[in-house]
Amino acid sequence: MAYQTGEKQYHVDCDIAAVGYGLVPNNELAGLLGCETRDGYVVVDNDQRSTVANLFAAGEITGIGGVEKSMIEGEIAGVCCTGQSADHCWRHRNRGRQFAKLxxxxxxxxxxxxxxxxxxxxxxxxxxxxxxxxNQFNDWRLAKLQRRIGMGPCQGRICGPTFSFLCGNGTPGAQPLSARPPVFATHLEHLIPSALSGK
Ligand SMILES: Cc1cc2nc3c(=O)[nH]c(=O)nc-3n(C[C@H](O)[C@H](O)[C@H](O)COP(=O)(O)OP(=O)(O)OC[C@H]3O[C@@H](n4cnc5c(N)ncnc54)[C@H](O)[C@@H]3O)c2cc1C
Known part of the structure; x- marks a missing residue:
């Protein structure tokens, strides 16, 4: 396998190379609930409020920055949704957000x-x-309707971000959410256990 960092090229002998192309959060539930997203992340205010009334968001869905950021955002969401002050959290959260930017x-x-x-x-x-x-489409929905991309079991979870990078606006995960329940593929027996058990 050959890869390049800056100007420098590297060659590594291997049988299989597993390569990651970025991180994308599971924000389908937030999408279903009507939360506004930007570049694939749920938009939140200082108190972790989403754009939907009484709905708070924390963690990777608001920006990928590791476990520290996720936990402090969760604390802020919990404290603020009960009407208390989260003053003790801001410094910690700002550090987490800076790390996410980096x-x-x-x-x-x-x-x-x-x-x-x-x-x-x-x-x-x-x-x-x-x-x-x-590649003639720059719109995810149009490409779906015309060519069936993202219409299979993964519902675009894998190809959606790739399409967005290659054909859309260049940001993986930035295409509008179009999740429908059940969000993840599941067995029918989980959806209608009573029907299968005959009760
Ligand atoms: C292999 C690996 C190693 C990591 N190592 C580190 C590390 O060393 N240091 C570090 O800081 N961070 C690390 N991270 C990142 C860290 O795990 C995350 O930043 C953190 O867990 C994010 O917390 P979260 O609550 O936002 O999301 P999660 O911990 O992912 O929690 C989201 C939860 O929502 C559930 N969920 C999602 N969609 C649905 C749905 N539709 N219906 C029902 N449930 C749903 C998921 O099952 C999950 O339980 C690592 C991550 C991975 C994958």
Whole structure:
């Protein structure tokens, strides 16, 4: 495998290379509840309030910054939703947010990655949709309707961020949420246990 950091190229002998291309939060529930998102993250105010009344959000769905940020945001959400002061939390949360910004900057996908995929590269493994079939669209919904990308069992969880990076606005996870219940693929027996048990 060959890879490049800055100007320097590296070669590593290996059988299989597993490569990660960024982190994307599971924000489907927030989307279903009508929370506004920006660049794939739930928009919150200083008290962790989302744009939906009485609905607070904390952790990775508001920005990926590790466990410390998630926990302090959770504390702020808990304290503020019960009408108490979260003054003791701001410094800690600001540090977490700064770390999240640093993480985002350090791991931002390089535009050079766009050259890796060809027209024949499969973006949607559930429905076998190639980049060549969808790169004329810059709109996720349109591409879904026209080419069935994101219509399989994973419902775009894998190909959605990739599409967004390659064909959309360049930010993985930034396409509007279109989750429907059940959000994750599940067994019918979990949905209708009473029907299966005959009770
Ligand atoms: C392998 C790995 C190693 C890590 N190591 C570190 C580390 O060393 N240091 C560090 O700071 N951070 C680390 N992290 C990141 C850290 O785990 C996260 O920042 C933290 O857990 C985020 O907390 P959260 O509450 O936002 O999300 P989570 O802890 O992911 O909790 C979200 C919960 O919501 C549930 N959920 C999601 N969608 C649905 C749905 N539709 N219906 C029902 N439930 C749902 C999930 O099952 C999960 O239980 C690591 C993460 C991973 C994956």
């Amino acid at each position: 993480l985002e900057k350090s791991f931002r996908l390089s535009p050079a990655l766009k050259k890796l995929a060809t027209d024949y590269t499969i973006l949607c493994h559930c429905e076998d949709v190639t980049l060549g079939e969808v």
